[in-house]
Amino acid sequence: MxxxxxxxxxxxxxxxxxxxxxxxxxxxxxxxxxxxxxxxxxxxxxxxxxxxxxxxxxxxxxxxxxxxxxxxxxxxxxxxxxxxxxxxxxxxxxxxxxxxxxxxxxxxxxxxxxxxxxxxxxxxxxxxxxxxxxxxxxxxxxxxxxxxxxxxxxxxxxxxxxxxxxxxxxxxxxxxKMEFKDDTAPLNEEPTQLKVNKIQVKHREKTLLFNPPEVDYIESIDGTVYINVAGIAYTSSFTLTELEARLQHYGFYRCHRSYIVNLQKVRELVSWTKNSYSIKLDVEKTTLVPISRAKLSLLKELLGIS
The missing domain is CATH 3.40.50.300 (P-loop containing nucleotide triphosphate hydrolases)
Incomplete structure (x- = not known):
């Protein structure tokens, strides 16, 4: 049935x-x-x-x-x-x-x-x-x-x-399929190490687990880190630096002090001035992520563009 x-x-x-x-x-x-x-x-x-x-x-x-x-x-x-x-x-x-x-x-x-x-x-x-x-x-x-x-x-x-x-x-x-972590484990159990192949986020009182390829980009706003998936921003308990270390092997790049981007989602580099660029992502809603001038050369190298 x-x-x-x-x-x-x-x-x-x-x-x-x-x-x-x-x-x-x-x-x-x-x-x-x-x-x-x-x-x-x-x-x-x-x-x-x-x-x-x-x-x-x-x-x-x-x-x-x-x-x-x-x-x-x-x-x-x-x-x-x-x-x-x-x-x-x-x-x-x-x-x-x-x-x-x-x-x-x-x-x-x-x-x-x-x-x-x-x-x-x-x-x-x-x-x-x-x-x-x-x-x-x-x-x-x-x-x-x-x-x-x-x-x-x-x-x-x-x-x-x-x-x-x-x-x-x-x-x-x-x-x-969405996966959820059981938050009811006994308090006296030893905490398990976070698995690198899952991204843990909070939504209301629930803990959700995403696969890295599902993530579009990550941003830090007023000290809070948000992981953006399909147009929804989920809060994370990890810092940008921690997430950068965990995700760099999955094709994520720290393009700005406040942003990490999934390079597989990059559609276009948008040039505003000679030294000012943004990253346009291949997602349903048009999304532009800023890129620091110091990060531009390495980003182009990673994307294989001149």
Whole structure:
């Protein structure tokens, strides 16, 4: 039971790669434009839940649930679903009078009752306040118990972490599985030495691990080091000097006192004046990184240009 995306080309480059998602609940960190394209692809083979999905505002919550139960021909009891969706107290309330969080939670009834093996959900916690997030998590687990596989599309990593079995990131270079370090190791264990083939960063309260080729560039701003991957800046606990030593064998170059650049991402040297240059990176959003005049000659040598 799999769900496969079709390769999409844009300007002679792969914009969305073909990829097969397997059984379970998979999170996909993706921008809005690519998410819309994927949802359009999957309409034919899965139930697709979009953030703008709404209801008949003049029906009550109970009537709405009953309506979709009849359409799906399932044997769920309305009382069970009201409890699962945390809407028991609002059962006789008209949909138009619900809070935004409750209304958006109710919108999952279509996906919950839909037939088929796969459900694709856009932004699972869109405009849902903290008190409603637990209900959404329970709804997703209820879908899993039905044997459904779920693909969650979001621009926010934090929305994917608590509900996904595995998480991937989609950008202009393809689909990459994201790896996470377990921060719950006993305090009395000896710390392990950082492996050079992984770059450790912090995102909110999570520790992420990237492969060096995924990194576009590294910068230091007001004493904080940021590692830039696919348009997102992640904070690092290492200094630029430490990262320079760890990454130089992977084709990274300290081009400025505040910047380290992945030489594989260099697209162009931009000349502003006779002695002033910047590096243009081959990434989705135009990015210019400054280069010190003293570093220019060696950079040209490393890139093999005159």
């Amino acid at each position: 799999t769900l496969t995306s079709t390769t999409v080309m844009e300007k002679e480059r792969v914009w969305i790669p073909g990829h097969t998602f397997t059984h379970g609940t998979t999170g996909l960190l993706v921008d809005m434009k690519r998410a819309a394209s994927l949802m359009n692809q999957f309409q034919r083979v899965a139930y697709v839940h979009q953030v703008q999905d709404g209801h008949h505002p003049h029906l009550t919550v109970q009537e709405t649930i009953n309506y979709y139960l009849k359409l799906s021909d399932t044997d769920w009891a309305i009382s069970e679903l009201l409890k699962l969706f945390d809407l028991t107290a609002e059962a006789r309330m008209k949909v138009k009078k619900l809070s935004e969080t409750k209304r958006n939670t109710l919108s999952f009834i279509r996906a919950f009752c839909a037939s088929g093996d796969w459900v694709v959900i856009e932004e699972p916690f869109h405009r849902i306040e903290l008190e409603g997030r637990y209900a959404v998590e329970q709804i997703l687990r209820g879908m899993q118990r039905q044997g459904k596989s779920i693909l969650l599309l979001s621009t926010n990593l934090e929305d994917l972490l608590p509900v996904s079995d595995s998480i991937y990131r989609l950008d202009e270079r393809g689909i990459h």
